[in-house]
Amino acid sequence: MRVPKSVLLVSTALTMTAAPAMAQDVAPPPPPAAPQDDAAQQQGGLNDIIVTARKRQETVQDVPVAVTAISAEQIATRDVTSVEKITAIAPQFSVGRASNGSGAQLTLRGIGSSSTSIGIEQSVAVVVDGAYYGQGRVINEGFFDLARVEVLKGPQALFFGKNATAGVISITTADPTAAFEGMVKGGYEIKSQQYRLEGYLSGPLTDTLGFRIAARYTKMDGGYYRNEADDITYTELDAATGDLTSHTATPAARKAPGEEEFLTRATLKWEPTDNLTVSLKGSFDQSTVNNSSWNYVAYRCGNGETSQLNGYACGKDFVTHQNNMPADIAASYPYAKSDGSLYNKYRSAGGTLNVTYDADLLQISSVTNYQWNNNRWTCACDFQSGGSENGIGPTWATENSSWKAFSQELRALTQFDGPFNMMVGLLYQKTRRDFDQFVLTGGVSNSDAPEGYQYVTTAKNSFTKGETMAVFGQMTYKILPDLELAGGVRYTDETKNSFFTQPYNNPLVLGIFRDQNDPDGLGEVTARQHFTNWSPEATLTWKPTPDLMIYGAYKTAYKSGGFSNGGINSKLSTDPTADLTFDPEKAEGFEIGFKSTLLDRQLRFNVTAFSYKYKNLQVDFFNSPIFAFQTLTADARTKGVEAEFEFAPNGVPGLDIHGSINYDKATYIDFPLAPCYAGQTPAEGCNLAGNSRQDLTGAPLSVAPRWTGNLGIGYEMSVGSANKLGFNIDSKYSGSYLASGFGNPLSRQSKYVTLDAGIRFGAENDNWQVTLIGKNLTNRFYVTGVVDGPSTGGGTGTAAGVKADQLGFGTLPRTVMVEVTKRF
Known part of the structure; x- marks a missing residue:
C-alpha cells in the first residue's frame, strides 16, 4: 500500500513525552512548617505519577479513569519486557499465549477475546505511542526502552481509537534526552539459559533536534518448558494409489522455546519552537522460537490420569509432548523447515509520526502510523504427540499470515480559561490481513496432487480488507471551580471485505471440506460487512480538596464484527458465510470512584466500583458435529470493586509499600444456546437443540477469577558516600477460575500466589548497577487459557460422553536473571 507523500507531510501527531510515569526528580512541596522541620518533611513521601489516559498529561490522581501506571523505574526493576509481564503488576489483567488463531487471549476484568480466531481483534486494545495495535500477535512484540505503561480498565471508546471494550494497555517508548547519554545492559537468565544485551544512545544533534537509538538482542540456549516426547511412527494412505507408507516423527526440541530475538528503535524529536514538537519513531522486531505451541500442557485428562491421545500422564508441570513433522514430508511441504522442525518466526516493522502544535488557546495534534507484521510457523497441531495410542495419524500445520495497517488521527483541543472547553478529532485507518494455512493429517496423502500438495490434507487461503472512519468529540464544563462535567461521543463507520477458500483438499476428505471447485457453489466465501456505531460517554468529577477526587462515569464502547480468516468451510455446514462472520461487540455501564492522597502525602488510596454489560461478546468455538469453527455472540456482565494503595512514609526515603484487592463477578447474562463442551452429558446440561447446546446464562466467563490482588514492598537506601542498595518483593494472588468459556469443570485453575x-546494588548517580531479578519464585504452574485436546473426548450430548483432555496455555516457571548496567 502506498502512502501519499502529501499525507505524511501534512500529518501532525501528538507527542507522547518521555517524562517517567513516576516523577522521581520532582518531589511535592511540603506543607508549611517550622524551618527546623523542612528537611524531615521532604524525606520520603509520594511523588506524582504522570499519565495520558485522556491524551493529555495529568497526574494519576486527577484523571477520572481507573488506571494502573507503571513507571520507567518499575519497568526496569521488575523486568517488564513483554505484554505478559504486565500481569504481575496489574492482577486484573491476564494474558494467554496461543500458538495459532489470534495468537493470544488478553483478558481484563474478566472480559477477553477467544484466541482461536485470527479475525477477532482483542477486546483489550494495545496502544503504542498513541497508535492502535489491536492484533493478538502483538504478544510476540518485545517491549524495551520504555517511558511508561498504563493499564486503563473498563471501556475506553473516546480517546483510544477503536475496539477497546475491555480496556487499554498504553505503552509509551522513551524519547531523546536533552544531554548526550548512553546505556549498555547485559543479562543472563538461568532457567532458560538466555543471554540478553541491550542499550541506547541518546542526545541532541542540534539545539532543536534530538535523537535516540535503542536495540536489544536475546538468545536462549535452553528454554522454560521440557519436551518429553518419543518417536512416533505412523502409516499414511495414498489416495491416488492406495499404497501405504510409514513415516517417523522425531521429538521436537527438548527445551522450548529457545527464543532468539532482535529489536531496534530509532527516534528523532524536533522542537523548533516552544509551541511545536515533532517526533518520528521507527521500529523493527524479529523473533524466532523452536516450537509455536511450546507452552501447551495437558494439565488435566478427560478420562483419568493419562492422555487419550498418546498415553502420557497429564499433570500441572512445565512439560509437553510434541513431535516434528517427518523430514521426508517437510522437504516439499509449504512453509515447513526442510528438516521438519517446529518453529514460529515473527517479524514486524512500524513507524509513528507525532507532532503537536500547542498555542495558548488551542492544541492541534495527530498520530500517523504504519505497521506491518508477518507470522510463519509449523505447529504440531494436536498440541501433544498424537498417533501412538489411538491409531489416528498426527496433525501438523503450517501458516503464513501478514497484517498491515495505515492510520491517521487528528485532534484539536481548546485550552480556554473559561468554564467551557472542547476536543474534536478524526480517525482514518486502512488495513489488510492475508492468510494462508496448510494442514497435514498424518493418515493421508495424494501422489497425484499439484506440486507441493502431496501431503496437504486441506489448504486455506483468505484475506480481509478493512477501512475505518471515526469522528469523536468531547465538551467539558466547569459547573463550579471544583466540579466538572465532561461529555463526548465517537461515531464509527467501518467496512470489511473478505474472501475465504480452501484451494485444495485431499480426495479422501472431500466429504468433510469444501474446496474452490465444490459442485454446490459454496467453495468460495465472500463477505462485505458494514458496521456503524455511536459510543457516548459522560463523566462528573468533583474535587472538594486538592487531595481528594470523586467521580462517576457512564461509558460505552464498541468492537466491530468481522471475518474468521482461519475458519473451516465444512461440507456439513449449510451456511458457511454465517460460520465465518460474526457480529459487533458493545459495552455499556457505569463506574464510580474516588482517589485520595492522605497523611500529608504519604498515602495514596483509590477505590473504584463498576458495572458493565456486554452485548454480543464474541465467543469462538469448534463445532465438532459439523467440523467448523463458529464465532457466536453472548451477553455478559462484569461488576466489581477495586481498591489500591501506595504508602511512602515521610522520614523513610526510598520505602514504598503498595497493593490492591479486587472483586470482579464476570458472568454470562444471556447465552441460552451455548455450545456444549466436549463430552458433556445430558445430565451435565447438554440437552438443548438436539443435545448439542447448553444454557450458560449465569455461568462465569473464561479466565475470570472473583478475587485478585497484589502486595509488595520496595526499599532503596544509600550505602557509603557514593553507592546505593535496593530491593523489592512483590506477590500476586488470583482466585480460582474456569479457563474454558463453556463451563467445562475440568478446565478449572485453582487459586494461586x-x-x-x-x-540491586550500584552507584548513587546510576552510573552502574548490578541487579538480580527473580520471578514466580514459588515455581507455580497455572494456565491462562485452554483448548480441548484434538482427537480426545467424544459422545457429546449422550450419557456415554467422555470429556476432552484440557490443554492449557501455561505461564513461565521460576526465572532468575542477573543484569549488569553501565551508563555513560
Whole structure:
C-alpha cells in the first residue's frame, strides 16, 4: 500500500513525552512548617505519577479513569519486557499465549477475546505511542526502552481509537534526552539459559533536534518448558494409489522455546519552537522460537490420569509432548523447515509520526502510523504427540499470515480559561490481513496432487480488507471551580471485505471440506460487512480538596464484527458465510470512584466500583458435529470493586509499600444456546437443540477469577558516600477460575500466589548497577487459557460422553536473571 507523500507531510501527531510515569526528580512541596522541620518533611513521601489516559498529561490522581501506571523505574526493576509481564503488576489483567488463531487471549476484568480466531481483534486494545495495535500477535512484540505503561480498565471508546471494550494497555517508548547519554545492559537468565544485551544512545544533534537509538538482542540456549516426547511412527494412505507408507516423527526440541530475538528503535524529536514538537519513531522486531505451541500442557485428562491421545500422564508441570513433522514430508511441504522442525518466526516493522502544535488557546495534534507484521510457523497441531495410542495419524500445520495497517488521527483541543472547553478529532485507518494455512493429517496423502500438495490434507487461503472512519468529540464544563462535567461521543463507520477458500483438499476428505471447485457453489466465501456505531460517554468529577477526587462515569464502547480468516468451510455446514462472520461487540455501564492522597502525602488510596454489560461478546468455538469453527455472540456482565494503595512514609526515603484487592463477578447474562463442551452429558446440561447446546446464562466467563490482588514492598537506601542498595518483593494472588468459556469443570485453575523479588546494588548517580531479578519464585504452574485436546473426548450430548483432555496455555516457571548496567 502506498502512502501519499502529501499525507505524511501534512500529518501532525501528538507527542507522547518521555517524562517517567513516576516523577522521581520532582518531589511535592511540603506543607508549611517550622524551618527546623523542612528537611524531615521532604524525606520520603509520594511523588506524582504522570499519565495520558485522556491524551493529555495529568497526574494519576486527577484523571477520572481507573488506571494502573507503571513507571520507567518499575519497568526496569521488575523486568517488564513483554505484554505478559504486565500481569504481575496489574492482577486484573491476564494474558494467554496461543500458538495459532489470534495468537493470544488478553483478558481484563474478566472480559477477553477467544484466541482461536485470527479475525477477532482483542477486546483489550494495545496502544503504542498513541497508535492502535489491536492484533493478538502483538504478544510476540518485545517491549524495551520504555517511558511508561498504563493499564486503563473498563471501556475506553473516546480517546483510544477503536475496539477497546475491555480496556487499554498504553505503552509509551522513551524519547531523546536533552544531554548526550548512553546505556549498555547485559543479562543472563538461568532457567532458560538466555543471554540478553541491550542499550541506547541518546542526545541532541542540534539545539532543536534530538535523537535516540535503542536495540536489544536475546538468545536462549535452553528454554522454560521440557519436551518429553518419543518417536512416533505412523502409516499414511495414498489416495491416488492406495499404497501405504510409514513415516517417523522425531521429538521436537527438548527445551522450548529457545527464543532468539532482535529489536531496534530509532527516534528523532524536533522542537523548533516552544509551541511545536515533532517526533518520528521507527521500529523493527524479529523473533524466532523452536516450537509455536511450546507452552501447551495437558494439565488435566478427560478420562483419568493419562492422555487419550498418546498415553502420557497429564499433570500441572512445565512439560509437553510434541513431535516434528517427518523430514521426508517437510522437504516439499509449504512453509515447513526442510528438516521438519517446529518453529514460529515473527517479524514486524512500524513507524509513528507525532507532532503537536500547542498555542495558548488551542492544541492541534495527530498520530500517523504504519505497521506491518508477518507470522510463519509449523505447529504440531494436536498440541501433544498424537498417533501412538489411538491409531489416528498426527496433525501438523503450517501458516503464513501478514497484517498491515495505515492510520491517521487528528485532534484539536481548546485550552480556554473559561468554564467551557472542547476536543474534536478524526480517525482514518486502512488495513489488510492475508492468510494462508496448510494442514497435514498424518493418515493421508495424494501422489497425484499439484506440486507441493502431496501431503496437504486441506489448504486455506483468505484475506480481509478493512477501512475505518471515526469522528469523536468531547465538551467539558466547569459547573463550579471544583466540579466538572465532561461529555463526548465517537461515531464509527467501518467496512470489511473478505474472501475465504480452501484451494485444495485431499480426495479422501472431500466429504468433510469444501474446496474452490465444490459442485454446490459454496467453495468460495465472500463477505462485505458494514458496521456503524455511536459510543457516548459522560463523566462528573468533583474535587472538594486538592487531595481528594470523586467521580462517576457512564461509558460505552464498541468492537466491530468481522471475518474468521482461519475458519473451516465444512461440507456439513449449510451456511458457511454465517460460520465465518460474526457480529459487533458493545459495552455499556457505569463506574464510580474516588482517589485520595492522605497523611500529608504519604498515602495514596483509590477505590473504584463498576458495572458493565456486554452485548454480543464474541465467543469462538469448534463445532465438532459439523467440523467448523463458529464465532457466536453472548451477553455478559462484569461488576466489581477495586481498591489500591501506595504508602511512602515521610522520614523513610526510598520505602514504598503498595497493593490492591479486587472483586470482579464476570458472568454470562444471556447465552441460552451455548455450545456444549466436549463430552458433556445430558445430565451435565447438554440437552438443548438436539443435545448439542447448553444454557450458560449465569455461568462465569473464561479466565475470570472473583478475587485478585497484589502486595509488595520496595526499599532503596544509600550505602557509603557514593553507592546505593535496593530491593523489592512483590506477590500476586488470583482466585480460582474456569479457563474454558463453556463451563467445562475440568478446565478449572485453582487459586494461586506468585512471588517476584529483586535486589540491586550500584552507584548513587546510576552510573552502574548490578541487579538480580527473580520471578514466580514459588515455581507455580497455572494456565491462562485452554483448548480441548484434538482427537480426545467424544459422545457429546449422550450419557456415554467422555470429556476432552484440557490443554492449557501455561505461564513461565521460576526465572532468575542477573543484569549488569553501565551508563555513560
